[in-house]
Amino acid sequence: MTRTHIICALTFTVMASVFTASTGLAQDSSQPKISSSSIQILMVDSKEVTLPAEFQVALYENLVAEVQKTGKFQHVYRDGDRSATDAPDLVVLHSTVHGFKKGSEEKRQVTTVAGATSINIHCQITDKTGKSLLERDVTGKVRFFGGNLRATYDFAKKVAQIVRQSS
Amino acid sequence: MRMTSRGLLFGAVATVGMFLVTPCMAQQPQQPGTFPQTKQVLGLEGVKHNATGTLTVQKGTLEFTSGKKKADVPASSISDVVTDKDSQRAIGGVVGTISMFGPYGSGRFLSLFRTKIDTITINYHDSSGALHGAVFTMPTGNAEEVKQDLLAEGAHTTIPTAPASSAPPAGTR
Numbered sequence: 374m375t376r377t378h379i380i381c382a383l384t385f386t387v388m389a390s391v392f393t394a395s396t397g398l399a400q401d402s403s404q405p406k407i408s409s410s411s412i413q414i415l416m417v418d419s420k421e422v423t424l425p426a427e428f429q430v431a432l433y434e435n436l437v438a439e440v441q442k443t444g445k446f447q448h449v450y451r452d453g454d455r456s457a458t459d460a461p462d463l464v465v466l467h468s469t470v471h472g473f474k475k476g477s478e479e480k481r482q483v484t485t486v487a488g489a490t491s492i493n494i495h496c497q498i499t500d501k502t503g504k505s506l507l508e509r510d511v512t513g514k515v516r517f518f519g520g521n522l523r524a525t526y527d528f529a530k531k532v533a534q535i536v537r538q539s540s
Numbered sequence: 541m542r543m544t545s546r547g548l549l550f551g552a553v554a555t556v557g558m559f560l561v562t563p564c565m566a567q568q569p570q571q572p573g574t575f576p577q578t579k580q581v582l583g584l585e586g587v588k589h590n591a592t593g594t595l596t597v598q599k600g601t602l603e604f605t606s607g608k609k610k611a612d613v614p615a616s617s618i619s620d621v622v623t624d625k626d627s628q629r630a631i632g633g634v635v636g637t638i639s640m641f642g643p644y645g646s647g648r649f650l651s652l653f654r655t656k657i658d659t660i661t662i663n664y665h666d667s668s669g670a671l672h673g674a675v676f677t678m679p680t681g682n683a684e685e686v687k688q689d690l691l692a693e694g695a696h697t698t699i700p701t702a703p704a705s706s707a708p709p710a711g712t713r
Contacts, residue, residue, distance in 0.1 A: 416671055426622035426661040427581075430673030434583050451670035482629070482640065482651035518637075520628070522581065522675070 407498060407506055407540045411448035411460040414440060417494070419470040428473070428492070431522045432513075435529035436468065443533050445540040464506060466532075467497045471510070478520050489514060490521045496532055498539075507539055573598045573689055575682050580604055583662075583674025584611040595676060597689040602662070604676075613664050613674070615693035620663040622699055623683035627654040658683030662690075 417424075417432045433452075441449045450457035457463060472493035480488025491514045498507040513528025515521060578595040580587050584604055587593075593606030602613045629636050630653040640647040660676045660683045678686070684701070691697060 425624060426620070427624060427659050427675045430661050430663065430675055431582060433671075434673050451672065453665060454670035455668050478629070479627070479651060479654060483648045518640075 407464060407536075409462045409464045409540070410446060411450060411457070411463050412440060412446045412466060412498075412536075413450040413454065413457045413460075413463055414452065414466045415468070416452045417468045417470060419473075422470045422473050424470050424473050424492075425475070427522065428475075428525060431525040432468070432492070432494070432528060435525050436466070436532060439529040439533035440466070440536055443537050445536055463501050465499050465501070467499065468532075469495045469497075471495055475521060476515070481515075481517060485517065489516045490524045491515075492524050492528055494528060496535070507535070509535055511535070575678055575686060578604070578676050578678040578682075580606065580611075581675040581677060583672060584613075585672075587611050595678065595686065597686060597693060600693045602690060602693075602695075613662070615690050615695045617666070618662050618664045618690060618695035619671075620661075621687045621690050621695055621697045622661045623687050624659040624661070625656065625680070625683075626659050626677065627656050628677070629653070630655050656680040660686055662695075 476490035477488040513524040515523040575595040591606040
C-alpha cells in the first residue's frame with residue numbers, strides 16, 4: 374500500500390513537471406524577437422518601494438554586466454551615456470521595483486528555511502520612441518547561500534536569460 | 541588517545557587565541573583619509589568583486605587599491621554617497637563555506653558569530669556621462685568618515701549629514 378502511494382506521488386510529480394516545462398517552452402516560443410544592435414540600461418527605478426542604495430546599485434551593475442555577457446548586443450550603454458543618442462536602432466531597458474523583502478543572512482544560515490531575500494521588478498524593453506517591445510515581471514531571490522545582495526545577481530541572470538531568448 | 545586530546549586542546553586554544561588577536565590587529569592606527577580592510581563588493585572597473593584592499597580619499601580622488609589593481613574615481617564626478625550598516629559572518633571566505641557543512645550543526649552555530657560592518661554606496665558619472673555605481677564594505681565606524689571626506693573633496697549626496705552641533709542656529713549673530 375505504501376509502495377503504491379509512493380509510485381502514485383512520483384508519477385504525479387513527473388507529470389506535473391512535464392506539464393510545467395512544456396508550458397514554459399510554449400511561452401518562450403511566443404516571445405517577440407528584438408533585433409537591435411544596441412541597448413541602453415537605465416538605473417533601476419525604486420520610487421514605489423524603498424530600496425536600500427546598495428541594492429539599487431547592485432541591481433544596475435549586475436544588470437549591465439549580465440546583459441553584456443549575453444553578447445546579443447554590439448553596444449551596451451549605461452544610463453546617461455551621451456553616445457547612446459547616436460545609436461540608430463537603440464532599445465532601452467527600464468526596470469521598476471514593485472516589491473522588496475530584505476531577509477537575513479544569519480537566519481538563512483542558522484535555520485535554512487527562513488530569512489530569504491526577494492526583489493520583484495517589472496522590466497520593460499522599449500524602442501527609442503517609447504513603444505513597448507517586451508514586458509516581464511522578474512523576481513530575484515536568495516534562499517540558502519550568499520549575502521542579501523546575491524538576490525540582485527539572481528535577478529540580473531534571469532533578465533539576461535530573457536534577453537537571450539528574445540533576441 | 542592522549543595525543544588526540546592534546547591535539548584537541550591545542551586546537552581549542554589556537555581558536556580562542558585567534559579571536560582574541562584579531563580585534564587587536566584591527567585597531568592599528570591609520571593615516572587620515574586612508575581606510576584599510578575595505579572590501580569592494582562590486583562596481584569599480586578593473587577590480588574583482590569582493591576584493592579587499594585600501595580605500596583612500598585624497599587630492600580630490602577616491603582611490604581603491606587591492607594588490608596590484610587600482611581604480612580611481614574623481615570626487616567631483618560622484619553624484620551620490622550613501623552609508624548604511626550591516627553584519628557579516630565572522631568566519632568568511634572558503635573556510636566559512638566549508639564550515640557550513642560541519643557536523644552536528646556546528647556550521648550553523650558558527651553563523652551566529654557575526655561582525656558589524658559599514659556599507660558605503662557611491663554613484664558616479666564617467667567622461668561620457670554614463671552612470672556607474674560601486675558598493676564598499678568596511679569596519680564599522682568608518683563609512684561616515686569616508687562620506688565626510690568625499691563631500692569635502694567635492695562629491696555630492698542626496699542624504700545630507702546632520703549639521704554639526706557647534707554651528708550657531710539660523711538667525712543668530
